[in-house]
Amino acid sequence: MLIFYNEYKYIKFSTKKLWGVSGNMNNNEHITKKGLITSIAGYLIFILVYWVAFYELNNLCRFGRLHNNLTVFFGCMIFFLAWFIILLINRIKKRANEPQKSEDSNELYSHYKAISTIITIIAISLITIFYGVKIYHSAINYNGKLSWILGDLKNKKTVKLEQDNIYENGIEGIFTDINKKVAMPEKLYISNSFSINFDSNGKITSFDTYLYGKTSKNVLESFLISYDSKKSRNIIIYLNGHVNADYSDDKLLEPLLKTMKVIPLKKTVSNWPEKQFGIIYYGKRSFGYNSSGIVNIDSKGNTNSDVKAISEIIGYTVSVFVPGKENKYTPVRYNLIDGLDNLNLSEPPKENSDKKISKKTNNSTDEFYLSELIGYRLEVTGAAAGSRAYSLNLTSDGGVTWKTINEDPFSGNIGTAAGVVFLNDKLGFLCLSHSGGSNGQLYRTDDGGVSFKKVDFPSLNVTLANGKTYNPFDLPGMPFEKDGVFSVLIGQGADGDYNGGSKALYQSQDQGKTWNFIKEASQN
Template identity: 55%
Template structure:
């Protein structure tokens, strides 16, 4: 009797499992589970999945009820004919195989699609798994910048996460706080090496309107060049000596900001610059006879930078030496001005990184970064004879790195820059027609010099600065540091459309 009941229960279970209604509900639940993993539409998917789960629960209750009511009498009289029984058995067998194929197909199809949503960021599930691996939350206990400083934030983070001692900032460190010192938001991306010399990176965000916890994403991708200009420690050092509360209270606003991006150049612009030493001594420069470069922490009023000049604390070791050096630089500049021709006040001598169009207008390529032997530049301009400088183009070479090999302007709109590569073996020329706001790379027609094996090559790959000759632009294109063709001669190119297109003229 016990064995009979077990066989009967198995038959009941299989028959209910292969029921078309059950298969239909199973198909819907697998589809909804897939779309939930793919798109994360919790509002819609969870409701449908809940209905499916409720249907499965009813199915289970029905199965239990039918199992309990299995008749005790083993023998049952069959009134159907043999032929009818055979037909029913045949249809039942066919449907059993069909139902099994459908269930396997549904499971395989949606199982594979669900698996794909978990890899390579193909769906919401991949991001959820990524968060489980790398996302950490830390309650911000030290949330008053006046009392706890920047160190308070990292004290809280270190309670849960081991952060390297020497850190670098990728981009900027941005922090917003209220007039009573309460931190309301924080954004930064930092990285460094742990005790095992392994790269660790941390994307840190905080928004008091959304949560009282700091969100930290670990081991995210970062271009780690370990440039000392991007050290984070000078931020801590500067924040410990600047009169933060006294500075922001002068503005009498509800919200203030702090921004730090490592060492940066302010050119010759002294607006808002405050030199500060390790003892908290402060001195503002009256002028800038030399370029202002240093680790700078800026304080500002968010959204009102045009109304309130940000205060830029530039950390120095010795205030007295800074101003002595500035005084010497000022004397050198004055001597250069006195030596300039015809009484002009234009600074003497244009170089590969600096060019003066007139006594008032000049341009300079300023290094903003370095990696693998290459340098990256921004273009600065002055329109008052070098007293102040401003950024004209943050990326004139369109993201390329190398060494500046020339700068010139034909007039206030038309100008050229050159960038060398591979130790000066070749270079590219860039053209602007809007005063430096945008640049495009210049293409020269290829000169084909025949070789003994019948092949040809172009030795002229190092363009110089174009110059105007009776309304036509000319430029000499050399061979670079690796050139040896025809006693290292150059190619003369000419343009009749202001440098847009060029034609080869001859060897020189």
């Protein structure tokens, strides 16, 4: 009985000690409880604001939206600063002025404050890890706004355009300014085209091109170059983007520079009562037997506009034109005829030849000619960090004039053009590659390019030695037709090494709407 009585007294004493109960709470105990509640509430508020700050930071890294996210994020930063200042002031006051609490009260307060602190640290750690992983993911290529910003910091260069008069400095003035900050290979190739706009005084208003070449150490370098005087006086250069580098002499930049040195540019545009003019160069290209606007010019500037189309006209042609008014003013197309092997003296074709041209001189990954007159071209409309947006253009006169038939054939997706082919005037295919040519998608049209749909291929999964499965075939080539059956080879892209770089052969019986896997084909 004495033992139970002692136990009861012990429990009663402990309860009083824990809650400060001795009939009535003294003032110190009230202060302790009030401070404890305030402290816990403060921790909860801190955790909430910390979560909001990381939530907004994650959205900022993924989507940008500076106006919305930055306002809330900076509000959270101000809260943390105020929290730190208030905490510092309270610590100083407590040491100087706070009366000593009873031993029991201090022990109770410290106990619960320690628990609150541990819970707060755990919550902050979980929030940090959860959103830290998301923010890291947004820094990986193409996964968020942060990846574009980091890509720009690494690969984007800006150079002020000092030599901005094309009459006085020519195109070489542009490269003189660029080379002040960016070292470019001596031998350069154009990926698509080189286009320049300028006004009647010769001031360059904009230009755009994508160049590549090898350094002295045989390393591929690419340069996506653009300039718009309405936005900035700086030339913007993106380095190390994906480019289909075939090093074709048909795409050399040097003929443009040589031709621009001798053509009478100011005299040419003075014949047109306009304020804006343009120059465009695609490398060596074919105009078929259409001699409209063709002017042969030699290295001394002597010209001959009386060009007879006794053979297919092929050359490194530099076109001078009025943007948007090509139908009103026939562009002048200068062919430098000496030093560039710029004339093709092949025999004219036999009459009544209506076969599709499967590989014309200027057919490439972004241009295709269905006949001597009908051609399709993917034109760059926007660029960012090595990826581009395109429109689909059509020519019905062998490349003399072009019109846009689809402003966004890839439905908002960006990348690098990896192929264009039309099997007739209605049915065609486009391919857009991503991630440096690691993968891509095929798009199909059956209305002449007015609309496109993404082509779906049945996934072909292979099993690795570790038991994992994946589909290595993710970069489609261009479909071809034989005896009514459509076939396409799907490769592994730049990052593929499965089975010696083999490809998957797919075939279609309904003109490319649906596809079936046939077999795995060797790389060759």
